Amino acid sequence: MKRPQLLQHLASSRVARLATVDAGGRPHIVPLVFAVNDDADRIYSAVDYKPKRTHQLKRLDNIAVNPAVALLVDHYDDDWSRLWWVRVDGTAAVIDTGPQWERAIAALAAKYAQYRGHPPDGSAIVVTIDRISGWAADEPSARES
Amino acid sequence: MKRPQLLQHLASSRVARLATVDAGGRPHIVPLVFAVNDDADRIYSAVDYKPKRTHQLKRLDNIAVNPAVALLVDHYDDDWSRLWWVRVDGTAAVIDTGPQWERAIAALAAKYAQYRGHPPDGSAIVVTIDRISGWAADEPSARES
Numbered sequence: 623m624k625r626p627q628l629l630q631h632l633a634s635s636r637v638a639r640l641a642t643v644d645a646g647g648r649p650h651i652v653p654l655v656f657a658v659n660d661d662a663d664r665i666y667s668a669v670d671y672k673p674k675r676t677h678q679l680k681r682l683d684n685i686a687v688n689p690a691v692a693l694l695v696d697h698y699d700d701d702w703s704r705l706w707w708v709r710v711d712g713t714a715a716v717i718d719t720g721p722q723w724e725r726a727i728a729a730l731a732a733k734y735a736q737y738r739g740h741p742p743d744g745s746a747i748v749v750t751i752d753r754i755s756g757w758a759a760d761e762p763s764a765r766e767s
Numbered sequence: 768m769k770r771p772q773l774l775q776h777l778a779s780s781r782v783a784r785l786a787t788v789d790a791g792g793r794p795h796i797v798p799l800v801f802a803v804n805d806d807a808d809r810i811y812s813a814v815d816y817k818p819k820r821t822h823q824l825k826r827l828d829n830i831a832v833n834p835a836v837a838l839l840v841d842h843y844d845d846d847w848s849r850l851w852w853v854r855v856d857g858t859a860a861v862i863d864t865g866p867q868w869e870r871a872i873a874a875l876a877a878k879y880a881q882y883r884g885h886p887p888d889g890s891a892i893v894v895t896i897d898r899i900s901g902w903a904a905d906e907p908s909a910r911e912s
Contacts, residue, residue, distance in 0.1 A: 696798040
């Protein structure tokens, strides 16, 4: 897949999985909803609503000690000729206020009707896309990584 | 969710995502098919078929330098009250021959008809389950991590 198709798959997926690494070098992984910005160089996610603020989320702790993250979207099908995935290697920051936080929340509300009228008010995770790669089973040149 | 339900969600999922960490502390994430052993203390995955052996897969490189892995299954639904995920924190080993390799391949072929008659012949990844945790949106005590 070339970059436009990778980005199309990424932006149209409803859920991604975010991998982070803790101070001891252990990986952590969690699913999340996300949005890609118009310039296709950043990915936004957010922590929902205040009750969850009462404990610090592991993903936020990890990003504080190691901003390197990986984010994956994939398509599973029992017809394995239809499998594909797209991975972003990126650098994450946790943003709590300001224009970038507002852009993140607006992008998420634009993508997910579930957020409209009840937008997340916790921290935003902003991932700068360093590299985007992918694999599709139906491409002859497909190579897993 | 309690352990039996976590294991049921895990074992019945068709695809998981595996997070590993490279020597530089960067996370890597890839989707894979997998099977849980009968004792529910190990997860098997395998590298398909010889053509892919011609280059070393990043996930195998990472496990060689850092055996700590995380594996996630999740359910996405636009009805967010139906979301759930299950995560395994584990320790991975790469196995190329012997009884454990054979058990891994047999477990995968038992779960996936796609493997029958054409079982994978590459390395098996065997993850020892150190911890299993999860979250479901419809549980009052649900807490994300």
